[in-house]
Amino acid sequence: MVNVTIDGIKTSVPDGSTILQAAQEVGIRIPTLCAHPDQSVKANCRVCVCEVEGNRLLQAACSQPVFEGMVVKTKSPKVIEARQTILELILSNHPQDCLNCIRNGNCELQDLAKEYCIRENPFEMKTRGLPKDFSTPAIFRDPNKCVLCRRCVETCSIVQGVGALGLLNRGHNAMVVPSMGQNLADSPCVMCGQCIHACPVGAIGEVEYIDQLIAAIADPDTIVVTQMAPAVRVAVGEEVGMEIGEMPMDKLVAALRQIGFDYVLHTNFTADLTILEEGNELLKRLTTGGKLPMFTSCSPGWINFCETYYPDLLENLSTCKSPQQMFGSLVKTYWADKMNIEPKKIFSVSIMPCTAKKFEASRPEMNSSGYQDVDIVLTTRELGRLLRMSGINFDKIEPSSFDSWMGAYTGAAVIFGASGGVMEAALRTVYEVVMKEELKDVNFTVTRGIQGIKEAEVDLNGTVVKVAIANGLANARKLMDQVRAGESPYHFIEIMACPGGCIGGGGQPITKSNLKREQRIAGIYVEDEQCAIRKSHENPEVKIIYEEFLKEPLGHKSHELLHTHYHAKNKKLI
Amino acid sequence: MAEEIRIVLRNYGKIDPLKIDDYLAIGGYEALIKARSMDREELIEEVKKSKLRGRGGAGFNCGQKWAFAYGAQADQKYVVCNADEGEPGTYKDRIIMENDPHTLLEGMAICGYAIGANKGYIYCRGEYPQVTQILNTAIAQAKEKDVLRDFDIEVKSGAGAYVCGEETALIESIEGNRGEPRIRPPFPPVSGLWQKPTIVNNVETFANVPVIVDKGADYYASIGAPAYPGTKVVTLTGDVNNKTFFEVPTNTTIREVIFQFGGGIPGDRKFKAVQIGGNSGAFISADLLDTPIAFDAMTSIGSALGSGAIFVLDETRDIVDVITRVAKFFEDESCGKCAPCREGTARMYELMEKLNSGQGSANDIVLLNKLGRVMSYSCLCGLGQAAPTPVLTTIERFSADYNAKLM
Numbered sequence A: 001m002v003n004v005t006i007d008g009i010k011t012s013v014p015d016g017s018t019i020l021q022a023a024q025e026v027g028i029r030i031p032t033l034c035a036h037p038d039q040s041v042k043a044n045c046r047v048c049v050c051e052v053e054g055n056r057l058l059q060a061a062c063s064q065p066v067f068e069g070m071v072v073k074t075k076s077p078k079v080i081e082a083r084q085t086i087l088e089l090i091l092s093n094h095p096q097d098c099l100n101c102i103r104n105g106n107c108e109l110q111d112l113a114k115e116y117c118i119r120e121n122p123f124e125m126k127t128r129g130l131p132k133d134f135s136t137p138a139i140f141r142d143p144n145k146c147v148l149c150r151r152c153v154e155t156c157s158i159v160q161g162v163g164a165l166g167l168l169n170r171g172h173n174a175m176v177v178p179s180m181g182q183n184l185a186d187s188p189c190v191m192c193g194q195c196i197h198a199c200p201v202g203a204i205g206e207v208e209y210i211d212q213l214i215a216a217i218a219d220p221d222t223i224v225v226t227q228m229a230p231a232v233r234v235a236v237g238e239e240v241g242m243e244i245g246e247m248p249m250d251k252l253v254a255a256l257r258q259i260g261f262d263y264v265l266h267t268n269f270t271a272d273l274t275i276l277e278e279g280n281e282l283l284k285r286l287t288t289g290g291k292l293p294m295f296t297s298c299s300p301g302w303i304n305f306c307e308t309y310y311p312d313l314l315e316n317l318s319t320c321k322s323p324q325q326m327f328g329s330l331v332k333t334y335w336a337d338k339m340n341i342e343p344k345k346i347f348s349v350s351i352m353p354c355t356a357k358k359f360e361a362s363r364p365e366m367n368s369s370g371y372q373d374v375d376i377v378l379t380t381r382e383l384g385r386l387l388r389m390s391g392i393n394f395d396k397i398e399p400s401s402f403d404s405w406m407g408a409y410t411g412a413a414v415i416f417g418a419s420g421g422v423m424e425a426a427l428r429t430v431y432e433v434v435m436k437e438e439l440k441d442v443n444f445t446v447t448r449g450i451q452g453i454k455e456a457e458v459d460l461n462g463t464v465v466k467v468a469i470a471n472g473l474a475n476a477r478k479l480m481d482q483v484r485a486g487e488s489p490y491h492f493i494e495i496m497a498c499p500g501g502c503i504g505g506g507g508q509p510i511t512k513s514n515l516k517r518e519q520r521i522a523g524i525y526v527e528d529e530q531c532a533i534r535k536s537h538e539n540p541e542v543k544i545i546y547e548e549f550l551k552e553p554l555g556h557k558s559h560e561l562l563h564t565h566y567h568a569k570n571k572k573l574i
Numbered sequence B: 001m002a003e004e005i006r007i008v009l010r011n012y013g014k015i016d017p018l019k020i021d022d023y024l025a026i027g028g029y030e031a032l033i034k035a036r037s038m039d040r041e042e043l044i045e046e047v048k049k050s051k052l053r054g055r056g057g058a059g060f061n062c063g064q065k066w067a068f069a070y071g072a073q074a075d076q077k078y079v080v081c082n083a084d085e086g087e088p089g090t091y092k093d094r095i096i097m098e099n100d101p102h103t104l105l106e107g108m109a110i111c112g113y114a115i116g117a118n119k120g121y122i123y124c125r126g127e128y129p130q131v132t133q134i135l136n137t138a139i140a141q142a143k144e145k146d147v148l149r150d151f152d153i154e155v156k157s158g159a160g161a162y163v164c165g166e167e168t169a170l171i172e173s174i175e176g177n178r179g180e181p182r183i184r185p186p187f188p189p190v191s192g193l194w195q196k197p198t199i200v201n202n203v204e205t206f207a208n209v210p211v212i213v214d215k216g217a218d219y220y221a222s223i224g225a226p227a228y229p230g231t232k233v234v235t236l237t238g239d240v241n242n243k244t245f246f247e248v249p250t251n252t253t254i255r256e257v258i259f260q261f262g263g264g265i266p267g268d269r270k271f272k273a274v275q276i277g278g279n280s281g282a283f284i285s286a287d288l289l290d291t292p293i294a295f296d297a298m299t300s301i302g303s304a305l306g307s308g309a310i311f312v313l314d315e316t317r318d319i320v321d322v323i324t325r326v327a328k329f330f331e332d333e334s335c336g337k338c339a340p341c342r343e344g345t346a347r348m349y350e351l352m353e354k355l356n357s358g359q360g361s362a363n364d365i366v367l368l369n370k371l372g373r374v375m376s377y378s379c380l381c382g383l384g385q386a387a388p389t390p391v392l393t394t395i396e397r398f399s400a401d402y403n404a405k406l407m
């Protein structure tokens, strides 16, 4: 332990603590901009500078370790002047665009400007005048707003192992750019959106489709149908001032109706369906000598990654579409039929925790209904905006329930939202299919949690099935390299592109720290416990769709509507 | 009357730099043999006792630095020579390497033995390809004669950026990364090149080492200023008669350097200012000319000896114009990593240009002062911290020049 004095308060903190950590211990908050709780120390914004007795230079609190007897001043006039000046410098090069910004009200730089009473900036406004990058249907970049904290660069290269972002030029011309200075669409970016969470400002964001939704709602001839992914409910409350997991499902359904959706269905329905298709695909591969290990295919960021970096392993991917796309093709066929609605009148909107899903919906092959299967994809954050725009009061709103035929779901679908959930859901079903006996305890807890790589074994009638789960693409890389080298011991691998799984998806409420992801994961398992049915094959509407329409898993109709194929992306990689 | 003393340039003009036999004939590599006969701690103690301090600008006690690296436990350690010499007006390292490359190799090898490193790098300024050739020839000859034994030296060509002279940016550059300073601590003697204990010393620092080993710490410590003993190679540029280099004891005054060694100002013009230490050096007015060039004396007048570049300005010079060009230099050379330097150097240049073109107001001077002050203690590395020095010192000491150009 080391004894330090911070603003006159004596304390003792563990060796190796930074001034920032020590100050936290005594309840003093030091402002930061480049610091990120789950990343390496950057110390490049210098907003956190403090005075250390005996040193003329101010020290960055986020990087400077404490030493015995250190005396720190975190808010002396010298410190305040320095922070204010640094903020003025940053702001004089930052578009004064807060009112139009996607991060208005949720921006670290805006907060700092407010805290430090930045009024009239003495420096002349001079922004970079660079073009915005709207080259992808999912993610945009506005390099003018970038404060060069480099958090996105670390996320993309270290957490996601993609390396689509890097630095170009020096000094005042330095910028963060997609690799090789091209636009995002040509870079190896997989559109996972994790960089959005890393960004303290509005320099990266999701491409919004709210206007298209409002236009569709306004059109009397259009029937607007929505599906909502399992990870949305647990997080969307954060957008309207609730605690994580607090949003009641029935009130959320009612709110969606208020926004103007004609029918409210659930992606959970096709999550359950995915388990039947994918579970049977696994069993088929296991028994007929198919390509193993089989990889899950419900995370479109992961699919992009596999197509970009592991095109040689595309045959290992399950051919199952993601639940979003299964839903998309069924809503304009099976459901339209059931409801007696002309498919061409249906505007299919999916609400997802994910940015990559926006890209997935735009893939040319995703039109097996004869139309574009999913018309637009909104993120949880966009849903939050819609809820606020619609002025919904959740204390007063009357609960409502999902519409029929594609609205029922089980606990197994709910847990798709967390890393390990698809695996657990599959095991719940595969076990009963193979063993022909009831699974006593449906909780496979080894598959749960935020750890990057998890593994498990299940004994199915003497056949030991080995499975692995990875979340975050840098972790996926580890498992893929093993497969590529022919050294993978596994039969089935679940990959989710985003850390923690979909609850940490790129479209979720801005998630700076992993702690939030863990809290959402907990919320997911609470919801699973509350479900009366917790095994996908027991979903009553799933039973009906097989009886009446699909006939059998992996059958002809399934093949046509629920399965897909993959393409190597052939991108230039560095 | 001060006199030149040649320690680091002791062989200048006396040997053919491309012939190791010349160097050996006048006692070259004997200091290395002597050092290797000494106990490592004893050797480091001797260097410490000589009070040799870094000649690259920061003035850190050389033996002390070596002791840190010696004390660090590691399977591999490195010796790096900083020959980036990016400071405008400085060419003393080139003079040393061109005329006596083996002195540098010997100094590095002694350091290698002292700290337990068997690998050395010379990071040589990219604009010095001829020096790289000379160094490579010298290394080949030393290998042939086996004087370095298991100590291997490799020359790396610099990336052409001024900031790569900063030791941690230099390390990044050798590793093949963007040349940007690292956060310190850890300092290189603890964790440097490839995270291994690393000594980074300037060319001139290393060139002093064989003499210290050969003649003893006491001899060395007795030369020049007691707290910063030895000599300093200074390079004179600007409005001075002898635009050349001299090696002078460190207690020599600025006045002696300019008026005695430098032969004074050409024509009948009067002295106006002198900038010492390169582009980031303070501007010194006539009243401070009797200050010795030694590190601490310079620090006490708000200056830095730096690399030993001495740029003299006569009365006809327009200080505001000179500073505007200096500010442009730093705008160009900021690496862009930290906000106050990245944005601040650009703003500093912008404000200087405004003043220089007669568009500035007294408020701009106030703003420049605040900006410079904040940068000087908030930036991540020495570049951003020192960049405002010329601005701040001239606003203070040559305010008339600024006032004359106000709108």
Ligand SMILES: Cc1cc2nc3c(=O)[nH]c(=O)nc-3n(C[C@H](O)[C@H](O)[C@H](O)COP(=O)(O)O)c2cc1C
Residues within 6 Å of the ligand: B053, B054, B055, B056, B057, B058, B059, B060, B082, B083, B084, B085, B086, B087, B162, B163, B164, B165, B166, B167, B168, B200, B201, B202, B203, B205, B206, B381, B382, B383
């Ligand atoms: C921007 C900047 C540029 C520098 N350039 C050089 C250089 O060209 N040569 C040099 O020896 N030291 C340079 N230094 C100092 C080095 O960081 C380091 O202090 C020095 O190499 C240590 O060697 P010494 O102890 O022998 O002086 C520079 C420092 C800064 C901040």
Ligand code: SF4
Residues within 6 Å of the ligand: A139, A155, A156, A160, A162, A163, A164, A165, A188, A189, A190, A191, A192, A193, A194, A195, A196
């Ligand atoms: S969306 Fe994902 S892959 Fe693309 S730049 Fe951001 S972090 Fe990297």
Ligand code: SF4
Residues within 6 Å of the ligand: A145, A146, A147, A148, A149, A150, A151, A152, A153, A176, A195, A198, A199, A200, A201, A203, A204
């Ligand atoms: S885009 Fe955002 S996260 Fe990336 S460097 Fe710029 S400000 Fe930081």
Ligand code: SF4
Residues within 6 Å of the ligand: B163, B180, B181, B333, B334, B335, B336, B337, B338, B339, B341, B342, B379, B380, B381, B382, B383, B384, B385
């Ligand atoms: S002070 Fe300047 S050169 Fe040094 S790290 Fe900051 S931006 Fe780079």
Ligand code: FES
Residues within 6 Å of the ligand: A031, A032, A033, A034, A035, A042, A043, A044, A045, A046, A047, A048, A049, A060, A061, A062, A063
């Ligand atoms: S938060 Fe410490 S330098 Fe950015």
